[in-house]
Amino acid sequence: MNILADVWYQVIRHWRTQIRMKVWIFVNLFQPILWLVLFTQIFKSLSNLPEMGGSSYLQFFAPGVVVMTVLFGSAWAGMGMLYDIDMGILSKMLATPVSRISIVSSRVLASMTLLLLQGTIIFILALIMGVDIQTGAPGVIFALFIVSLLGLGFAAFSNGLALLYQRPEPLMGTINFLTMPMMFMSSTMMKPELLPDWLDTARHFNPVDYAVVGVRDLVLEGYVWSDLWKSLAVLGAWAIVGLIFGTMMFRLRAE
Amino acid sequence: MAIIETERLTKIFPGGVTAVDGIDLEVREGEIFGFLGPNGAGKTTTIKMLNTLLRPTSGKAIVAGFDVVKNPADVRRSIGYVAQDVGVDEHATGRENLTLYGHFYRLDSKTIKERVKNLFALVDLEGVEDKMVSTYSGGMRKRLDIAMGLIHEPKIIFLDEPTVGLDPQTRTHIWDYVRRLAKSMGITIFLTTHYMDEADKLADRLAIIDRGKIMALGTPDDLKRSVGGDVVTLSPCNTGPAECAAFLERTRAVLSGLSFVKGVQTADGEVSVFVESGEAAAPGIMRALGGAGIEIQRLSVSRPTLDDVFLKYTGRTIRAQEGSATTFAQMARKRNRRPS
Numbered sequence: 360m361n362i363l364a365d366v367w368y369q370v371i372r373h374w375r376t377q378i379r380m381k382v383w384i385f386v387n388l389f390q391p392i393l394w395l396v397l398f399t400q401i402f403k404s405l406s407n408l409p410e411m412g413g414s415s416y417l418q419f420f421a422p423g424v425v426v427m428t429v430l431f432g433s434a435w436a437g438m439g440m441l442y443d444i445d446m447g448i449l450s451k452m453l454a455t456p457v458s459r460i461s462i463v464s465s466r467v468l469a470s471m472t473l474l475l476l477q478g479t480i481i482f483i484l485a486l487i488m489g490v491d492i493q494t495g496a497p498g499v500i501f502a503l504f505i506v507s508l509l510g511l512g513f514a515a516f517s518n519g520l521a522l523l524y525q526r527p528e529p530l531m532g533t534i535n536f537l538t539m540p541m542m543f544m545s546s547t548m549m550k551p552e553l554l555p556d557w558l559d560t561a562r563h564f565n566p567v568d569y570a571v572v573g574v575r576d577l578v579l580e581g582y583v584w585s586d587l588w589k590s591l592a593v594l595g596a597w598a599i600v601g602l603i604f605g606t607m608m609f610r611l612r613a614e
Numbered sequence: 615m616a617i618i619e620t621e622r623l624t625k626i627f628p629g630g631v632t633a634v635d636g637i638d639l640e641v642r643e644g645e646i647f648g649f650l651g652p653n654g655a656g657k658t659t660t661i662k663m664l665n666t667l668l669r670p671t672s673g674k675a676i677v678a679g680f681d682v683v684k685n686p687a688d689v690r691r692s693i694g695y696v697a698q699d700v701g702v703d704e705h706a707t708g709r710e711n712l713t714l715y716g717h718f719y720r721l722d723s724k725t726i727k728e729r730v731k732n733l734f735a736l737v738d739l740e741g742v743e744d745k746m747v748s749t750y751s752g753g754m755r756k757r758l759d760i761a762m763g764l765i766h767e768p769k770i771i772f773l774d775e776p777t778v779g780l781d782p783q784t785r786t787h788i789w790d791y792v793r794r795l796a797k798s799m800g801i802t803i804f805l806t807t808h809y810m811d812e813a814d815k816l817a818d819r820l821a822i823i824d825r826g827k828i829m830a831l832g833t834p835d836d837l838k839r840s841v842g843g844d845v846v847t848l849s850p851c852n853t854g855p856a857e858c859a860a861f862l863e864r865t866r867a868v869l870s871g872l873s874f875v876k877g878v879q880t881a882d883g884e885v886s887v888f889v890e891s892g893e894a895a896a897p898g899i900m901r902a903l904g905g906a907g908i909e910i911q912r913l914s915v916s917r918p919t920l921d922d923v924f925l926k927y928t929g930r931t932i933r934a935q936e937g938s939a940t941t942f943a944q945m946a947r948k949r950n951r952r953p954s
Contacts, residue, residue, distance in 0.1 A: 451717070454667055
């Protein structure tokens, strides 16, 4: 119970910090909207290709925007941890009886709430723009669950890296180095049929792709359980590995 | 009664640096215990072992009745820790910072509210509770930082270099708060400092630490008395460093032989002679040096300070060790702070 209380009070702290950054809120809410509008314009002519099966690129890409938003948002979650390390807040906290697990997990949870809010906004916007969601509201909740597993893993990894490096430059470098290729080496922006063979193979080792496939199924096809089970299993494992890494780095650096 | 007890407490960092070298300590309940030493002497490492942030390599430490290795959680509940770096969240208000710590110690909301009010009064931050900490001055942040270490009414509070980087007026204020704490709350205070005046003014008892070892222990007055009645300081040389070193050595040799001299130390191009009475000893010192053909530029007599104590027990001055390296380290640590 103490752990839950510790998590709760720290999540409130992180929410409060986020809400006070007006510019940050604005940017985070408008970026996915920009992607949705801009990218579907850029790649509009792709829907003329026979491989697209006649559906519009917006219809195809909307699930990808949800995944991208969560991917980029959660990958940066460790930056806040750096502030706590640098200001001496972390070491001061460690001299209190506060539960150790709550320090990383409250940060991960606080970033997740924002990402889920963003995800919901994208879905609503996609609906307004004419995207037809096959599985309806329950499917949207299912999709948000899938992306939250992806985000959980990334946020935990990001916090772990922050603890490992203890400074912003290598953290920023690593995040840029990983997130961009991970997005492109998946079917986020391109149908698998349109990818070169080697990329079509590589995407099967990429958690981002499992999130995209799962969410896209729910939006375009319905409950394709053969895909959905795989997504849940891989992303569940991804989240667990991330949390183990984050906790290990915490032990290594903070104890 | 001892509230902190250590037995051969040792910390050797990976790479083989011995930061703390077999320290035996006894801190009594309710006292202000000072830990005086230059930067890098092992003060912070000792504090971090006592507050469970670092695991001792060997030896034992009992804090508030609990072993720091076996019962770290009990130790954490009994202590408050105010680190050298101010560990407050700038992007929150003073009240939010303090309240969060109340929750960390599992106090109920009503108790927290009450104590927050009292603590803001204690550290003179009434009226700015709900302002963002980013608008606080350096001294206000430090006071909030100290209040955060007190929210659970600990038995012991560790203050690591509480006035580093603060202006003289703010330092005097912080000293007042520390004294007030000890008096009004009956808290045992374990304080580290490399400032002589701070140790002298605040500490009931004092340990002098250098290179990980305790060199002397006692009340500031006892320690000063142990040096002798007076210190006669001679500045015998104004030549190059090589001749100077030889000169200092000869002076020391001559003066060590005198019956009324209790001790001689040389450092920073000066010779400190510890004697019973400076006025009575000065002519004898002049005569002896004159006889040996040593010319003195300047002679002064003073009551011993803790600096002399430090010199006597370590053979070095604490001033000489305030090198540029530590100043840069402190600047680096402050690099992200706004000016206070």
